[in-house]
Amino acid sequence: xxxxxxxxxxxxxxxxxxxxxxxxxxxxxxxxxxxxxxxxxxxxxxxxxxxxxxxxxxxxxxxxxxxxxxxxxxxxxxxxxxxxxxxxxxxxxxxxxxxxxxxxxxxxxxxxxxxxxxxxxxxxxxxxxxxxxxxxxxxxxxxxxxxxxxxxxxxxxxxxxxxxxxxxxxxxxxxxxxxxxxxxxxxxxxxxxxxxxxxxxxxxxxxxxxxxxxxxxxxxxxxxxxxxxxxxxxxxxxxxxxxxxxxxxxxxxxxxxxxxxxxxxxxxxxxxxxxxxxxxxxxxxxxxxxxxxxxxxxxxxxxxxxxxxxxxxxxxxxxxxxxxxxxxxxxxxxxxxxxxxxxxxxxxxxxxxxxxxxxxxxxxxxxxxxxxxxxxxxxxxxxxxxxxxxxxxxxxxxxxxxxxxxxxxxxxxxxxxxxxxxxxxxxxxxxxxxxxxxxxxxxxxxxxxxxxxxxxxxxxxxxxxxxxxxxxxxxxxxxxxxxxxxxxxxxxxxxxx
Amino acid sequence: xxxxxxxxxxxxxxxxxxxxxxxxxxxxxxxxxxxxxxxxxxxxxxxxxxxxxxxxxxxxxxxxxxxxxxxxxxxxxxxxxxxxxxxxxxxxxxxxxxxxxxxxxxxxxxxxxxxxxxxxxxxxxxxxxxxxxxxxxxxxxxxxxxxxxxxxxxxxxxx
Numbered sequence: 176x177x178x179x180x181x182x183x184x185x186x187x188x189x190x191x192x193x194x195x196x197x198x199x200x201x202x203x204x205x206x207x208x209x210x211x212x213x214x215x216x217x218x219x220x221x222x223x224x225x226x227x228x229x230x231x232x233x234x235x236x237x238x239x240x241x242x243x244x245x246x247x248x249x250x251x252x253x254x255x256x257x258x259x260x261x262x263x264x265x266x267x268x269x270x271x272x273x274x275x276x277x278x279x280x281x282x283x284x285x286x287x288x289x290x291x292x293x294x295x296x297x298x299x300x301x302x303x304x305x306x307x308x309x310x311x312x313x314x315x316x317x318x319x320x321x322x323x324x325x326x327x328x329x330x331x332x333x334x335x336x337x338x339x340x341x342x343x344x345x346x347x348x349x350x351x352x353x354x355x356x357x358x359x360x361x362x363x364x365x366x367x368x369x370x371x372x373x374x375x376x377x378x379x380x381x382x383x384x385x386x387x388x389x390x391x392x393x394x395x396x397x398x399x400x401x402x403x404x405x406x407x408x409x410x411x412x413x414x415x416x417x418x419x420x421x422x423x424x425x426x427x428x429x430x431x432x433x434x435x436x437x438x439x440x441x442x443x444x445x446x447x448x449x450x451x452x453x454x455x456x457x458x459x460x461x462x463x464x465x466x467x468x469x470x471x472x473x474x475x476x477x478x479x480x481x482x483x484x485x486x487x488x489x490x491x492x493x494x495x496x497x498x499x500x501x502x503x504x505x506x507x508x509x510x511x512x513x514x515x516x517x518x519x520x521x522x523x524x525x526x527x528x529x530x531x532x533x534x535x536x537x538x539x540x541x542x543x544x545x546x547x548x549x550x551x552x553x554x555x556x557x558x559x560x561x562x563x564x565x566x567x568x569x570x571x572x573x574x575x576x577x578x579x580x581x582x583x584x585x586x587x588x589x590x591x592x593x594x595x596x597x598x599x600x601x602x603x604x605x606x607x608x609x610x611x612x613x614x615x616x617x618x619x620x621x622x623x624x625x626x627x628x629x630x631x632x633x634x635x636x637x638x639x640x641x642x643x644x645x646x647x648x649x650x651x652x653x654x655x656x657x658x659x660x661x662x663x664x665x666x667x668x669x670x671x672x
Numbered sequence: 673x674x675x676x677x678x679x680x681x682x683x684x685x686x687x688x689x690x691x692x693x694x695x696x697x698x699x700x701x702x703x704x705x706x707x708x709x710x711x712x713x714x715x716x717x718x719x720x721x722x723x724x725x726x727x728x729x730x731x732x733x734x735x736x737x738x739x740x741x742x743x744x745x746x747x748x749x750x751x752x753x754x755x756x757x758x759x760x761x762x763x764x765x766x767x768x769x770x771x772x773x774x775x776x777x778x779x780x781x782x783x784x785x786x787x788x789x790x791x792x793x794x795x796x797x798x799x800x801x802x803x804x805x806x807x808x809x810x811x812x813x814x815x816x817x818x819x820x821x822x823x824x825x826x827x828x829x830x831x
Contacts, residue, residue, distance in 0.1 A: 182764055182769075182770065185769070185770040189757065189760065189761070193757040193758075193761070196751070196753040196754045196757075197750070197754065199747070199750035200747060200750050200751065200754070237770075238769055239769060239770055240771040241768055241769045241772035241774060241775070
């Protein structure tokens with residue numbers, strides 16, 4: 176008779192899934208807030224327990240409904256996805272505990288429980304994509320997380336939030352359809368939906384048009400969700416018009432889970448020898464990653480709104496991750512994976528700073544922020560540290576990622592790409608510099624002088640600083656983050672999950 | 673008003689009065705016969721809700737909302753999902769995996785448990801789908817009311 180700990184794998188998904196309708200029944204805004212905070216904390220604890228259990232090559236397999244794979248749905252946890260589970264639940268916990276008086280401003284008190292329900296569904300979808308070992312189940316959870324994130328984006332106070340949520344919906348649905356078609360072709364070719372079973376039965380070759388088409392559909396579909404460079408157009412609007420709390424959560428988790436999905440499909444299902452040896456996908460992926468680093472960072476330089484600036488910087492950071500992926504060697508892939516965590520910590524922290532500034536200043540145009548650094552020193556210091564981490568200054572997580580990425584790229588023999596990574600950091604210096612200049616060195620314009628401007632409340636500052644502190648701590652000690660990422664990269668390269 | 677004339681058509685009213693109970697009954701049949709023949713919770717929920725929506729179209733939204741207020745549809749949506757999930761959790765407490773219906777009946781060989789489990793989760797699906805259909809209908813009707821201010825204020829009765 177299995178004990179409670181044997182059910183951890185499924186509880187990780189079931190808890191938020193059932194807590195969401197429970198929120199709808201509870202209705203009381205204060206109770207639902209505490210309730211969902213408790214659920215997210217429980218998920219985080221479970222994720223940590225799972226990661227500890229599978230460290231060092233362990234695997235936990237859970238058969239839903241008692242049906243063994245390949246017939247039934249299998250949930251499968253290894254170091255690769257346990258790492259992602261910890262990341263998603265940790266970010267959900269921090270964002271949930273960030274108190275901007277409950278929900279986003281547009282949501283009235285009487286509907287706030289629905290906001291928490293949708294948030295929990297989003298968490299559930301992201302965890303589900305990560306944990307499941309069944310291709311169709313991935314699609315279902317992809318839709319759960321996508322639909323709920325469209326709703327979350329549309330809650331931003333601005334009228335254009337609804338429009339950008341709709342844009343996100345159209346692009347996300349196209350991505351979902353591509354993914355579904357790819358899964359359909361894989362099912363046709365192998366007769367199973369279990370990921371490991373597909374990987375075993377599929378013998379991809381360039382002559383096998385079905386397999387190549389399936390790979391193309393899957394990669395394009397996920398690239399839309401991941402916002403890989405030419406497919407990123409939904410992202411800047413979605414992140415800049417969503418409530419900043421939501422942007423913090425989505426920027427820190429949604430693209431990361433998509434990255435995991437892409438890595439699983441390339442390395443586990445199709446296998447590195449086919450994708451990078453025969454098909455030479457890196458010929459496309461590497462230039463696109465470098466273009467993302469330069470063009471998106473370039474676009475970030477010209478933004479006048481802090482949120483848009485950070486959103487464009489996210490597109491550039493996705494470029495670093497996919498560059499790590501395209502090296503297809505242990506160091507580069509581990510660099511990409513460790514950047515998942517590192518970017519989540521710093522970008523999540525930065526978007527929470529935006530939420531603090533928005534709460535006190537009321538706007539995050541660079542003009543409105545002129546001189547705010549002197550009035551809100553603690554908040555703005557967080558912004559500066561997060562910004563330094565985006566640049567990749569030693570002592571921050573950004574440096575760790577870039578170090579391993581550059582090593583991986585050099586190992587692969589792409590010297591030019593390594594130089595370009597370093598050059599693109601200079602662009603980050605420019606866009607972060609513009610923010611710092613506005614905060615500390617500019618005098619506030621006549622119509623932006625705010626005499627009563629104070630520091631953000633503690634309930635908002637504490638979660639923000641937890642993330643910013645993590646950006647320093649994990650920049651100094653890399654055993655924990657890089658250790659797990661390296662183990663995960665090793666597993667992926669062997670094709671095992 | 674064309675709309676109100678539709679409501680006063682005796683043929684429509686008589687036939688609707690006769691058909692609505694049959695539609696609801698058929699919905700229940702599809703619901704509970706789902707594990708022996710074609711059907712199941714999703715189809716049944718849609719049929720059941722369609723019956724109630726037909727009633728609302730002919731006899732007025734208020735008539736339906738007296739029985740099925742908006743808030744109740746929202747609660748039922750959540751309750752249906754929870755009922756489904758509760759079966760899974762119950763199986764977990766009875767010693768099986770999540771959603772392992774065989775665990776619901778530990779005494780016999782397990783077929784009875786499978787049968788019981790599928791009936792209850794399909795009931796959850798049916799409740800959730802029917803409530804969602806009605807909530808969507810209310811959503812459309814209310815947004816029309818809001819957009820056509822003059823009409824809503826003048827005529828009072830909703831379609």
